[in-house]
Amino acid sequence: MxxxxxxxxxxxxxxxxxxxxxxxxxxxxxxxxxxxxxxxxxxxxxxxxxxxxxxxxxxxxxNFGLIWVQGKGLGAPAYARWTRRSAGLWRQFLTDLTDISGIAVPFEQRGGVELCQTEQELANRLNQMEQLSAEARDLGFAYERLDAEGLRRHFPGIAADVAGGVFTPYDGHVDPxxxxxxxxxxxxxxxxxxxxxxxxxxxxxxxxxxxxxxxxxxxxxxxxxxxxxxxxxxxxxxxxxxxxxLHPIRGQVLITERLAPAFGLPTSIVRQTADGTVQIGSSQEDVGFDTGTRPEVLAAIARKAIRFFPFLKKVQVVRAWGALRIMSPDGxxxxxxxxxxxxxxxxxxxxxxxxxxxxxxxxxxxxxxxxxxxxxxxxxxxxxxxxxxx
Ligand SMILES: Cc1cc2nc3c(=O)[nH]c(=O)nc-3n(C[C@H](O)[C@H](O)[C@H](O)COP(=O)(O)OP(=O)(O)OC[C@H]3O[C@@H](n4cnc5c(N)ncnc54)[C@H](O)[C@@H]3O)c2cc1C
Missing domain, CATH: 3.50.50.60 (FAD/NAD(P)-binding domain)
Incomplete structure (x- = not known):
């Protein structure tokens, strides 16, 4: 049109x-x-x-507001390097931007966690980290395996049966x-x-x-x-x-009511914003230019988050939206x-x-x-x- x-x-x-x-x-x-x-x-x-x-x-x-390095550029080292370079510039960039604009932008960069429900998922994720590390060559790539106990240090409300996760220090989040x-x-x-x-x-x-x-x-x-x-x-x-x-891929996002701090770090599917709301989302749909939401997709997103964080079941969702990612054929x-x-x-x-x-x-x-x-x-x-x- x-x-x-x-x-x-x-x-x-x-x-x-x-x-x-x-x-x-x-x-x-x-x-x-x-x-x-x-x-x-x-x-x-x-x-x-x-x-x-x-x-x-x-x-x-x-969008979701993540500064995300973990997993980016697997098999595409130039992209991994570019992403790492950007992650390393965030503090300087934001300090200058705040000086010039006078606007404080909520931002944290203390690392991020990819959550793994099962031991198999954790093993697969660790293999990917190994590959990223090999492809990073002299730049190196730091990551840490978190077992269930390690996860609980960052996320006290994590479900008891979650196998673990992977921490990388480069990640963070910002109010987009x-x-x-x-x-x-x-x-x-x-x-x-x-x-x-x-x-x-x-x-x-x-x-x-x-x-x-x-x-x-x-x-x-x-x-x-x-x-x-x-x-x-x-x-x-x-x-x-x-x-x-370029083609659109829709992502749907849920926002909860404000909560006391419950997430020490951002994850790729859930993050707690500076004002206490919890942002949940990880869907990917090829639906053309439709920016709407679908109850069954939102329900699936919520179920996944509750599987990791059962306490979210009792939390009110206050908003939801759909937005279009801008994708090239190879991503x-x-x-x-x-x-x-x-x-x-x-x-x-x-x-x-x-x-x-x-x-x-x-x-x-x-x-x-x-x-x-x-x-x-x-x-x-x-x-x-x-x-x-x-
Ligand atoms: C659900 C979702 C979650 C995401 N999560 C993350 C995340 O956690 N971390 C991350 O790094 N990225 C994330 N992204 C991606 C990120 O949002 C995009 O990469 C980024 O916003 C792209 O910015 P842009 O300026 O290219 O596009 P847009 O924000 O779409 O801006 C394009 C601009 O171009 C203008 N425009 C269009 N056509 C014309 C025209 N003919 N003439 C003049 N102006 C025009 C529009 O008005 C618009 O303002 C996410 C995206 C989505 C959809």
Whole structure:
């Protein structure tokens, strides 16, 4: 529906660029676009951000808030390294962001735990940790096996029959809405125009170099372009003739009433937020662009959490929602700067919370210099291109 209207509006339209000409135009003000724009602005780059507004599908507003390293990049060491690098930058990133924005973002990074119901699950998980450790080579990868007693130290209410878990020290969690708000406030304070309700409906390269983006309120011109529009990236990039294979995978999330502290660390299925609510969720559904919730999926999520933490059975659920993950065919991020579109960068990933620091502090400076950072070549779009049959 959206894609059809996009091409209709673009056709025959040739709005001259407005007087605002920028070094870099970022399309999308979700966690990825906002983090990159923030990093660019801190480099003194003249950046402008265009965002579709509240009608858009926004993963940044519906996610789980984990800073999660454990298990990431199994069989894809470049992704594991990138994720680790980001995890290591969180404190510095957030200190600076808080200074600039004046917004305190609830954040903890004391490690995280993957819970294993059975001995077999625990053995499988430990094998994965071994593999990650081997693939990390000189970087190393720390993890610790927790038996039932070890788990109880972090989670006094854990069920007696849970076999154990795996602790990794790199993990943590953050309030993702506060993070997004801090990024937007910082952008305003750094003088970056963030134009909401300015969905890009057309995009073209200029003859003399650079790009112009068409919005309902006119065109915006810039020397460089960053496409970070979440699921919208696919149709925006099509305007330049670039195929970006992204698809939605829905996740559903439950929020409970506020509780006294009961979870010492975040896990991949349950975390307790700074205000005491418990966030529960781990579903994955291929349902197109449907952001709704389904009672049977929510019930399954709740059952799983109660299996680990029986006391949750008596706790009130106060909210539930569905949100769409932005997935590439192999589940890995996309970092590309197509050779036939100089100065254009296409960025997408399904761990935009975890990777926010590395996007601001490593990717953005590289983009300002016109290049992708070393080590991200493996995430280019060419990996999805298949040769036509001969
Ligand atoms: C249920 C769920 C749980 C998750 N849990 C975690 C987690 O625990 N940890 C983690 O690291 N990640 C998690 N994620 C992933 C994370 O939320 C995303 O990686 C991240 O939010 C992606 O940010 P984004 O900016 O790419 O996309 P979005 O947040 O979708 O933002 C895209 C922006 O682009 C704009 N846009 C779209 N089309 C256009 C257009 N044509 N013109 C202008 N603007 C446009 C939209 O308005 C929107 O603001 C989760 C995601 C989901 C759905």
């Amino acid at each position: 959206k894609e059809a209207s996009l091409s209709r509006v673009t056709k025959g339209r040739n709005t001259p660029p407005d007087h605002r000409s920028h070094d870099v135009l970022v399309v999308g003000a979700g966690l990825i676009g906002a983090s990159i724009a923030y990093g660019l602005a801190r480099q003194g780059v003249n950046v402008c951000v265009l965002d579709e507004g509240d009608v858009a599908l926004r993963a940044s507003r519906g 809405l506060r993070l997004l708000s801090a990024l937007h406030t910082a952008l305003a304070r750094l003088g970056v125009p963030v134009r909401s309700h300015a969905g890009v409906v057309g995009l073209r390269a200029l003859d003399h170099g650079g790009y112009v983006a068409e919005t309902s309120s006119g065109g915006v011109e810039a020397a460089q372009l960053v496409l970070a529009a979440g699921l919208g990236t696919r149709s925006v990039a099509e305007q330049l003739g670039v195929a970006v294979p 890995l991020p996309i970092y590309d700067s197509p050779a036939d579109h100089p100065g254009c960068f296409i960025i997408s990933c399904h761990s935009g919370v975890t990777l926010s620091p590395v996007h601001a502090l490593v990717l953005a400076p590289a983009i300002a210099g016109g290049l992708l950072p070393d080590g991200l070549r493996t995430f280019q779009l060419e990996r999805f291109h298949v040769s036509p049959p001969v």
